Amino acid sequence: MTRTPVNVTVTGAAGQIGYALLFRIASGHLLGADVPVKLRLLEIPQGLKAAEGTAMELDDCAFPLLRGIEITDDPNVAFDGANVALLVGARPRTKGMERGDLLEANGGIFKPQGKAINDHAADDVKVLVVGNPANTNALIAQAAAPDVPAERFTAMTRLDHNRAISQLAAKTGAAVSDIKKLTIWGNHSATQYPDIFHAEIAGKNAAEAVNDEVWLADTFIPTVAKRGAAIIEARGASSAASAANAAIDHVHTWVNGTAEGDWTSMGIPSDGSYGVPEGLISSFPVTCEGGAYKIVQGLDINEFSRTRIDASVQELAEERDAVRGLGLL
Ligand SMILES: NC(=O)c1ccc[n+]([C@@H]2O[C@H](COP(=O)([O-])OP(=O)(O)OC[C@H]3O[C@@H](n4cnc5c(N)ncnc54)[C@H](O)[C@@H]3O)[C@@H](O)[C@H]2O)c1
Numbered sequence: 001m002t003r004t005p006v007n008v009t010v011t012g013a014a015g016q017i018g019y020a021l022l023f024r025i026a027s028g029h030l031l032g033a034d035v036p037v038k039l040r041l042l043e044i045p046q047g048l049k050a051a052e053g054t055a056m057e058l059d060d061c062a063f064p065l066l067r068g069i070e071i072t073d074d075p076n077v078a079f080d081g082a083n084v085a086l087l088v089g090a091r092p093r094t095k096g097m098e099r100g101d102l103l104e105a106n107g108g109i110f111k112p113q114g115k116a117i118n119d120h121a122a123d124d125v126k127v128l129v130v131g132n133p134a135n136t137n138a139l140i141a142q143a144a145a146p147d148v149p150a151e152r153f154t155a156m157t158r159l160d161h162n163r164a165i166s167q168l169a170a171k172t173g174a175a176v177s178d179i180k181k182l183t184i185w186g187n188h189s190a191t192q193y194p195d196i197f198h199a200e201i202a203g204k205n206a207a208e209a210v211n212d213e214v215w216l217a218d219t220f221i222p223t224v225a226k227r228g229a230a231i232i233e234a235r236g237a238s239s240a241a242s243a244a245n246a247a248i249d250h251v252h253t254w255v256n257g258t259a260e261g262d263w264t265s266m267g268i269p270s271d272g273s274y275g276v277p278e279g280l281i282s283s284f285p286v287t288c289e290g291g292a293y294k295i296v297q298g299l300d301i302n303e304f305s306r307t308r309i310d311a312s313v314q315e316l317a318e319e320r321d322a323v324r325g326l327g328l329l
């Protein structure tokens with residue numbers, strides 16, 4: 001049976017994450033090896049020529065699943081009929097720019113894109129925001145799309161989740177595939193909290209296996225939370241292939257489900273669970289099934305975790321108040 005292609009829109013398509021992302025979408029890693037895709041690439045006018053170059057390379061791969069590429073600088077065209085929207089393009093922080101300036105500049109991007117999704121996307125649209133500050137950009141886009149169910153707007157903390165698994169594997173000598181139920185809580189920022197208290201290594205509790213609170217507090221948490229800055233320092237540019245890989249993982253899991261006995265981390269609108277104020281887009285442990293996610297309930301949060309979750313959530317609330325003050329919500 002021939003399947004109808006899924007429309008996948010990627011913003012910031014000519015950027016470095018876009019370059020690492022598009023070939024994997026077209027080769028079937030985003031949705032599945034039997035799911036044809038049509039790509040829509042959104043760029044600003046200065047980025048269109050480079051996006052055309054990337055599209056030429058995509059053509060040159062002769063991917064069997066790729067059923068078309070459209071390039072545009074108009075969000076209304078880019079999101080028309082979109083089933084999956086990957087919002088990667090964002091305004092990077094430049095010298096002398098304050099956090100408020102960054103939020104305002106990104107408001108100018110994510111508000112119109114949210115409106116375009118509201119007006120033109122397919123009924124089943126799923127949105128992943130990668131562009132930073134990802135959680136608050138997702139909130140801005142979601143607020144501009146009142147006709148789209150709020151839970152369809154998500155922010156990426158899967159890169160943090162993957163980083164944490166890798167650090168834990170390195171510390172314990174375990175295989176990455178043996179580590180389950182790790183959680184990133186809060187914001188995709190240096191305040192995020194990677195939680196190993198409910199994680200398992202080959203079925204055993206990870207915190208007990210590690211048994212080293214000093215390593216946890218002074219090495220593991222800051223290493224994961226500041227990994228983005230460490231990559232920038234080492235590479236001279238922010239993470240790209242690993243960010244693209246995490247975007248693929250995030251959507252693949254959302255659409256195809258979490259494995260039995262495991263969960264993942266996603267930035268999603270809070271329903272008030274775990275004391276996170278309703279509406280904030282915060283990272284939670286979630287399971288996915290049938291194209292929908294659910295927050296894992298009933299986890300016991302100890303004092304060590306509570307303080308750190310609260311600090312990151314507080315930062316999210318401040319970002320929300322700042323964009324509200326700018327009239328973006
Ligand atoms: N959430 C995460 O884990 C995570 C990880 C890595 C990077 N990021 C963020 O992802 C974003 C993209 O990173 P990058 O390295 O690809 O940046 P980049 O500068 O290489 O590319 C960004 C692209 O976006 C385009 N763009 C800007 N405004 C746009 C708009 N209004 N519409 C469409 N396109 C637009 C630019 O022209 C550029 O081509 C950054 O904000 C970065 O901080 C997030």
Ligand SMILES: O=C(O)C[C@H](O)C(=O)O
Nearest residue numbers: 132227228229231238239
């Ligand atoms: O940290 C950054 O600024 C880039 C990105 O968000 C990352 O986590 O690698």
